[in-house]
Amino acid sequence: MKARRLQDIEEYVHSHKSVTLDELCQKFEVSKNTIRRDINQIVRKGAVEKVYGGVTSATELIPFENRGSKHSSEKSIIARLAASCIEENDLIFIDSGTTTQHMAEHLPANISFTILTNSLDIINGASELPLVNLLVIGNTYKHKTKSFVGIDEPRMLDKYNVNKAFMAATGISTTHGLTNSDLLEYEIKKVIAKKAETLLLLADPSKFGKSTLLTYAPLENVDMIISSEPLPDPFQLFCESHGIEVKIP
Template identity: 60%
Template sequence: MKEKRLQHLEDYIHSVGTVSLDELCEYFNVSKNTVRRDVNQILEKGTIQKVYGGVTSVTPALIPFENRDHTNHPEKVKIGQQAAALVEDQDLIFIDSGTTTRNMIEFLPSSQQLTILTNSLDVINAAVAFENITLITIGNRYKRKTKSFVSIDDLHILDKYNISKAFMAATGVSIAHGLTNSDILEYEIKKRIAEKAQTLYLLADASKFGKSTQLTYAPLHEVDVLITSGALSEEYHSFCREHRIELYICK
């Protein structure tokens, strides 16, 4: 329980940036002595530092989308390859916008008949070359920053699709705040897709963990399959075991 509380506390500090000890006491409903002890343990990791009356996150800032494709690229390709191997013939899948999810397309077998639902320009451009793929696009406004189509006038239009698998991206992933992103228009689509899909896959390289942004589109425990790279903390391994999340780590 203590390890879980420490992880939640650290995730919360990273999500808000700077926070007072009094605010931590109120948010987690614990005494100031408990908060001080927990904070002192986290300080030893070097991911936070003390400021007057509280603490602040010193975790590197989240990388802007336009620069993410150059970050951890080999890991993202491996994650995309593993995700593609989990797609089956006749699947109707959603592929989210993101610099990791778009790597799936080149690894999808041409022998499979697939339907891909997406709002990602990169996925659309890659998928049009494959005759075995039926492509359905969503979103009626183009967002250049993330190369995605956002905003749907009636989100219930997504309900008519029987999505067998949703391959999702996230700007940040944490136990406390789940799968997060920072755009309200993308959030609405992600949230509805995550609720609708029969199986929810999260594709996220190891650098995304322990971070969060303003909007949670799904709690972490709702993920069915987690595909990542590198080593995760024991806290995340325990969480996956507890919630029966299938874990793939691409070396």
């Protein structure tokens, strides 16, 4: 499937930093014309850059298992601010991600609400709270991201009236919106982002100005951005012009 090949190509370029077109042709067993078309599509996302005879990584993508320790204190602050937005009787979605997973430490224990999630950390945290109703989605466990991914039928999510969705993103761009690089996670993110009454984006400063292969929601659809410090000027201006609330400490 082309979308899967594009994702694999992007991840291969990021892991090797710089590769030739001939190397990509050999690796993915396609013609040079096909690789050129694929690379042009990925380049438009801002994820890689063309160089003479090949391509190079345009953004530092850190493996998920190493992201938790990077910007850890910022992620915890963001997660605490996000958890403070939870109210009695809410039906919320908490996304998988190294920032959203910190919400497990800050979930309110004294009110009743429902969590829909595919994050193992959130599942473990919520299971300790007797007033929380816990709903799990995703049919395949992915060790790398500690999340459940894949849904047999996207319409199965239609039965849930999610009033607040706490979302993560690998990269955030005013042009490409909220992006991630995993096709299976993308399907869940896209459905939830479109369905939720209120879309809250949790993002540390390292995420802004970057984009990856898959856009699951345009930035203008976000209702609130929760971060650990003031946003870069282009993003602050974008939020002001689109009525997006910014919540910082």
